[in-house]
Amino acid sequence: MFLKMKRLFPFFLLAVILASCSEYQKVLKNEDVKAKYDMAEKFYDEGDFKRANRLLEQIAPKYIGRPQGERVMFFLADSYFQTRDYNMAGYQFERFLKSYPKSDKAAEAGFLGAKSYYKLSPKYSLDQTDTDKALIKLQNFINAYPESEFLVEANIMAKELTTxxxxxxxxxxxxxxxxxxxxxxxxxxxxxxxxxxxxxxxxxxxxxxxxxxxxxxxxxxxxxxxxxxxxxxxxxxxxxxxxxxxxxxxxxxxxxxxxxxxxxxxxxxxxxx
CATH class of the missing domain: 1.25.40.10 (Tetratricopeptide repeat domain)
Structure with a gap:
C-alpha cells in the first residue's frame, strides 16, 4: 500500500501544481481586485515572490489612498527586491517612503532601498555612478535611523563601497x-x-x-x-x-x-x- 502511494505521489503533486497554476492564471486575468490581493498575499507569504509581484503590479494603483495601500506598496517593492530586480526595488522603496514616511516599515524600506542600490554597484574597475548613489542612500539611512536593527549591516555595506x-x-x-x-x-x-x-x-x-x-x-x-x-x-x-x-x-x-x-x-x- 505504501509503495503504491509512493508511486502516486509525484502525480498528485503535479496535479496540485497544475491546479494552482490554473487558479493563478484565472485570478490574474479577471477584474476581482480582492481576489488578486488575497492571492498576492498568499504567494508573498509562501515566498513565491515572482507570482506575487505580477499580481501586486496589477492591484497597486487600485489601493492608492486605501487602508491596505501601505501594505500593498511595501509588498510590491519587496517582491522586486526578492526577485533581484534592484532598479525597480530601489525606485519602489523610494515611492513607499515618500507615501508613508511614518510607517512602521519605514526603516526597513529605507534599508532595503539602500541595499538595492548597493546590489547595483559594479566591480571597482567600472563606472562607479551606482556606487556613489548607493553610498548616498546608505548614509541617508544611517543618519535617519541610527537605532535601526539594520544599522550594522548598513555600515558594513557603506565601508565595502567606500573601499x-x-x-x-x-x-x-x-x-x-x-x-x-x-x-x-x-x-x-x-x-x-x-x-x-x-x-x-x-x-x-x-x-x-x-x-x-x-x-x-x-x-x-x-x-x-x-x-x-x-x-x-x-x-x-x-x-x-x-x-x-x-x-x-x-x-x-x-x-x-x-x-x-x-x-x-x-x-x-x-x-x-
Whole structure:
C-alpha cells in the first residue's frame, strides 16, 4: 500500500501544481481586485515572490489612498527586491517612503532601498555612478535611523563601497606608475595621483601601498631627471621613504624600500662633495 502511494505521489503533486497554476492564471486575468490581493498575499507569504509581484503590479494603483495601500506598496517593492530586480526595488522603496514616511516599515524600506542600490554597484574597475548613489542612500539611512536593527549591516555595506571606490582611485594612480616604467613622463602624474589619494583617503586600507608606490615613482622620476633636478628630486623621494617608515614601521614594503633608499643615498653623496 505504501509503495503504491509512493508511486502516486509525484502525480498528485503535479496535479496540485497544475491546479494552482490554473487558479493563478484565472485570478490574474479577471477584474476581482480582492481576489488578486488575497492571492498576492498568499504567494508573498509562501515566498513565491515572482507570482506575487505580477499580481501586486496589477492591484497597486487600485489601493492608492486605501487602508491596505501601505501594505500593498511595501509588498510590491519587496517582491522586486526578492526577485533581484534592484532598479525597480530601489525606485519602489523610494515611492513607499515618500507615501508613508511614518510607517512602521519605514526603516526597513529605507534599508532595503539602500541595499538595492548597493546590489547595483559594479566591480571597482567600472563606472562607479551606482556606487556613489548607493553610498548616498546608505548614509541617508544611517543618519535617519541610527537605532535601526539594520544599522550594522548598513555600515558594513557603506565601508565595502567606500573601499571599492578607493581601490579604483588607487589602481588609476598605480597604472600611471606602471606606464612610467616605459614612459617617464607618466611618473610626475603618478606621484601627484598618489599624493591626492593619500590626502583624500587618510584611513584607507590602501594607504600603505600608496605611500610605497609614491616613493617608488618619485625615486624613478629622480633617476630619470635632468641633472640639475636630480638632487632636489632625490631628497623629495627620501622624504617619501621617511613618511612610509613613520606611518608603517613594520611595512611589508620596508625591505625593498631600504634597498632603494641606499641607492638614493649613494646618488646624493655625489652632491655633497
Amino acid at each position: 571599492k571606490k578607493e581601490r579604483k582611485e588607487f589602481e588609476i594612480a598605480k597604472q600611471f606608475n606602471t606606464i612610467g616604467e616605459f614612459d617617464y613622463t607618466f611618473l610626475t602624474p603618478a606621484v601627484t595621483a598618489f599624493d591626492n589619494f593619500i590626502a583624500d583617503n587618510p584611513g584607507s586600507v590602501y594607504q600603505e601601498d600608496a605611500l610605497y608606490y609614491k616613493f617608488d615613482a618619485a625615486t624613478r622620476l629622480a633617476f630619470n631627471s635632468f641633472e640639475y633636478l636630480k638632487k632636489e628630486r632625490f631628497n623629495t623621494a627620501k622624504s617619501h621613504y621617511n613618511a612610509l617608515k613613520k606611518q608603517f614601521p613594520e611595512s611589508n614594503y620596508l625591505k625593498d624600500a631600504i634597498k632603494t633608499l641606499e641607492k638614493i643615498e649613494k646618488e646624493l653623496q655625489n652632491y655633497s662633495k
